[in-house]
Amino acid sequence: MINNNCQPPSASGSPRFCNMGNFMRLPHATSAEGLDFAIVGIPFDTAASFRAGARFGPNGVRNISAMIKPNNVAMGVNIMDSLKGADLGDVPVIPDYIHETYSAIEQTLDGVLECGAVPISIGGDHAITLGELRAIAKKHGKVSLVHFDSHLDLCDTVFGQKYNHGTPFRRAMEEGLIDPEKSVQIGMRGSLYDPDDFKIAADLGFTVIPGDKLHTYSPEDLLKVIKEKVGDNKVFLTFDIDFVDPAYAPGTGTPEVGGFTSFETLQYIRALKDLNFTGFDVVEVAPPYDHSEITAYMGANIIFEFMSILAYQKKIGKRK
DSSP states (O other): OOOOOOOOOOOOSSSSTTTSSSSGGBBBOOOOOOSEEEEEOOOTTTOOOOOOOGHHHHHHHHHHHGGSEETTTTTEEEEHOOOEEEEEEEEETTTTTTHHHHHHHHHHHHHHHHTTOEEEEEESSHHHHHHHHHHHHHHHBBEEEEOOSSSSSOOOOOOBBBBBSSHHHHHHTTSSSBBBOOEEEEOOOOEEEEEEEEHHHTTOEEEEEEEHTTTTOOOHHHHHHHHHHHTTTEEEEEEEEBBBBBTTOOSSSSSSSSSOOOOHHHHHHHHHHHTTEEEEEEOOOOEEEESSTTHHHHHHHHHHHHHHHHHHHHHSSSSS
């Protein structure tokens, strides 16, 4: 348990290659009691349909996150001036056993949410989000989903199976965890087996902003669409790293060209600073296919931007 407001150690006094292992070299904790946010790793990737390797995502993101400093100048916050946070380590996943892993995810996040902290999870493949949403829904009820990705992940089955990294949001909708009428999927692109995939998503109630359209949007344009759908509803933000173009994030299992730059990505995330967030994850970072840790670093910075949103909301009194 951590009750003190702890800044990560400065690299001028402690080299970045010392005391690594926790996100931003924040303290390790065994409970979320007294915290505003808790970092949780979910190293599960045996629901991936093509290239495995995202099980190494939490460690990869944590290691390179030592490069991140606590001040976000663009957002006008020092995240640890406003927030108390720590790294709780990893969920005890069971490779190849997705339902048992879902139970472990749910149990871990239950503990975080019971303490009033916001869970920030590092995947793992996108199948893990279903377990997170089960815990979120128990605490907050049906939430809006804001989903950055190059794929819809709304398949009914993959390889004849209901539970896969291509199916989590179909299951979440069926289980009543998310409200598709108040949810937005952003950045989808690439070749398809079924040309009607976007129509199927719309028929299910989701608002889809394909990548081609998003390339014409400013961050303010995106926020306007999201706010029109989400309103003041509680939101879970899920970010698949393959939203980012593989030129900027090659280390992922199912890359798609025609994506977004690192700068554009940060701008889109920052635009969401007034949404009512209940939790967040970044998924599908696969270090075996990474180059110079640029994908992991992108993932770490996306997490930092989300933490900065929490700090901004705390600073202006929107968050307790």
